[in-house]
Amino acid sequence: MSLRARPVTAQPRAARPTRAGVPPAPEATPRGRWHRRWRRDWILLAFMVPGLLYYAIFQYGALFGSSLAFLDYVPFLGLGGSRWIGLQNFQRLFDDPDFWHAALNTLEISLLQLVFFFPAPLALAMLLHSLTHTRLKRFVQSVVYLPHFISWVIVVALFQQMLGATGVLNGVLADTGLHTVQILGNPDAFKPMVVAQVIWKDTGWGTIIFLAALAQVDEQLYEAVAIDGAGALRRFWHVTLPAIRPVIVLLLILRLGDILSVGFEQILLQRDAVGPGAAEIIDTFVYFHGIGSGDFGYAAAAGLFKGVIGVILVYCANKVSHRLGESGVYR
Amino acid sequence: MKPRRGVRPAWQEPPHPLTSTAKAVAIVVVIALVAVPFLVVVSTSLASPADVVANGGWVIWPEHPSFAAYSQILAGGVVSRATLVSAGVTIVGTACSLTATVLLAYALSRPKVFGGKPITLLVLFTFLFPPGIIPAYLVVKQTGLLDSYAALIAPVLVNTFNLVVMRGFFQSVPAELYEAARLDGASEWAMLSRITIPLSRAVLAVVGLFYAVSYWNSWFNALLYIDTPTRWPLQLVLRTYVLAGGQIADPSTSEAGLLSAPQTVQMAVVVLATIPIVLVYPFLQRFFVKGVLSGAIKS
Structure with a gap:
């Protein structure tokens, strides 16, 4: 159907009549060039339609819908009819101790993840990389990647079955005559618990990128320093670590940009068991104020605040990584 | 069977027995x-x-x-219904998502396509600034999708990561093939279906499986958008009856409910919700290490 439009042909369809009745040389005017491109590309543009509709409505529509953070939003009146109140929602937000509490919880969990979860995939990747037995290595990889594909609902169910009040751990402790421990439903244990779940679910998956980086380290470097008498530790410090540093920096930047997101689904599933004191994070704060109480403008303000901070953090982290001579996420 | 041993590089000292033991223990753990x-x-x-x-x-x-617990949940009650809903949403959703993603990725992969650069930038920007829950909810409400199965598909139709991976893969198809096809008078549609798709089976499989897994695992969108419990997918039913401790109230199986302890039934629901993932996992795994990640690391 859409053959590439040729400049001038005998076919009347291709030689599109203009007002003057003379087919112009297509490159002659900007308009002509535009026509030519349109005729060549209209089918590609048609291909884009479903995807672009999705982006227009559900991404950009929602993005512009964030403007309701500046409105005294009344669902009945809609975005156009609700009153513009400027930064009042934000003012209220910054005066709300509950919000700061949620922000603090979020940061605490993020920090715990950074310290305990972030290095875990690197450690496991080092272990896997050191295995010389190929089939064993493949087998372990298959096993440790699996939890990544399991939904949070199931992960939480598994943890309940293992660590809950009537779970395996407490069953074994009781059988051996030891004290049982309350892990789930205990506000003090909530944050470490959340991090443990993330470690269980995503450590294996996280090894993939490190394994790819480790595989690309130049063997000759190892050989050279080994001849110079470097032991395993020094080889790691002087060869492995510098070689995989860009990957580590990249992942750190991504993590920093996401520092205010700490597993919304995961925490929403378990928030009610320990209460908002320990488990309210910014995302659940948004959810419960917006969807729960119908305070849409206020909740959207909290969500927008989080999004803007995220963009700023990515920008800064990227700048810093350029200063340090790394390539970062983007240029 | 004889295990195939890899070779330790010559420069590496033979491992200390203590190190080997520690490694073995770590792997078993x-x-x-x-x-x-x-x-x-x-x-x-x-x-x-x-x-x-x-x-x-x-x-x-x-x-x-x-298998009493399984025959109970599969006897046509809440769980059976939810399983059908999940399966339906997963199949239809994956088909829609894959179609939209392939078409957009192909169009954006063609050099000098009309509007290609700005569109790509707009798409990538959504990575940096994803819309929040509240505006997303209001958009779904405005479009009249609330409480419909479409609300489980349309708001997550295209995943930008999958799109970028696929576009990168399409771009690696040699330009000469397209050039030759064009000289033969092939349309863009013919090029997509006869050149691009046959050469990209691996990435199509991975992206399709990623979509399928995320549709099957999704529960929050259903919580947000679906009010009618009979339209809930399996994961949301699992969350409501197992995690939140509700009873599976089901008159059609109440007699069996007396015979079976809830714990076995609950765990059967967990297994049922996990099985499809475990079944597709070997296929996923075969492709993703080489297929997706080579592209992801480059971009």
């Missing part, structure tokens, strides 16, 4: 940490309710295995 929870859940779902109660809510191995 890692595997156990992943495998034991699944084992316990499967065993508990297969055990007789009396054994489960006697042991305090779980068993590591079913002494008297039975």
Whole structure:
């Protein structure tokens, strides 16, 4: 159907009549060039339609819908009819101790993840990389990647079955005559618990990128320093670590940009068991104020605040990584 | 079977026995940490309710295995319905998502396509600034999708990561092939279906499986957008009846409900919700290491 439009042909369809009745040389005017491109590309543009509709409505529509953070939003009146109140929602937000509490919880969990979860995939990747037995290595990889594909609902169910009040751990402790421990439903244990779940679910998956980086380290470097008498530790410090540093920096930047997101689904599933004191994070704060109480403008303000901070953090982290001579996420 | 041993590079000193032992222990522990929870859940779902109660809510191995819990949940109640909903949404959603993603990725992969640069930038920007829950909810409400199955598909139709991976893969198709096809008078549609798609089977499989897994695992969108419990997918039913501790109120199976301890039934639901993932996992795994990640690391 859409053959590439040729400049001038005998076919009347291709030689599109203009007002003057003379087919112009297509490159002659900007308009002509535009026509030519349109005729060549209209089918590609048609291909884009479903995807672009999705982006227009559900991404950009929602993005512009964030403007309701500046409105005294009344669902009945809609975005156009609700009153513009400027930064009042934000003012209220910054005066709300509950919000700061949620922000603090979020940061605490993020920090715990950074310290305990972030290095875990690197450690496991080092272990896997050191295995010389190929089939064993493949087998372990298959096993440790699996939890990544399991939904949070199931992960939480598994943890309940293992660590809950009537779970395996407490069953074994009781059988051996030891004290049982309350892990789930205990506000003090909530944050470490959340991090443990993330470690269980995503450590294996996280090894993939490190394994790819480790595989690309130049063997000759190892050989050279080994001849110079470097032991395993020094080889790691002087060869492995510098070689995989860009990957580590990249992942750190991504993590920093996401520092205010700490597993919304995961925490929403378990928030009610320990209460908002320990488990309210910014995302659940948004959810419960917006969807729960119908305070849409206020909740959207909290969500927008989080999004803007995220963009700023990515920008800064990227700048810093350029200063340090790394390539970062983007240029 | 003879295990194939890889070769230790010449420069590496032979491992100290203590190191080898520590490594072996570490590997066994890692595997156990992943495998034991699944084992316990499967065993508990297969055990007789009396054994489960006697042991305090779980068993590591079913002494008297039975499928009573499974026949109860599959007998046509809440769980059966939710399984059908999940399967339907997963199949239809994956088909829609894959179609939209392939078409957009192909169009954006063609050099100098009309509007290609700005569109790509707009798409990538959504990575940096994803819309929040509240505006997303209001958009779904405005478009009249609330409480419909479409609300589980349309708001997550295209995943930008999948799109970028696929576009990168399409761009690596040699330009000469397109050039030759064009000289033969092939349309863009013919090029997509006869050149691009046949050359990209691996990436199509991975992206399709990623979509399928995320549709199957999704529960929050259903919580947000679906009010009618009979339209809930399996994961949301699992969350509501198992995690939140509700009872599976189901008149059609209430008699069986008396015979079976809830714990075995609950664990059977967990297993049911996990099985499809475990079934497609080997296919996923075969492709993703080489297929997706090579592209992802480059971009």
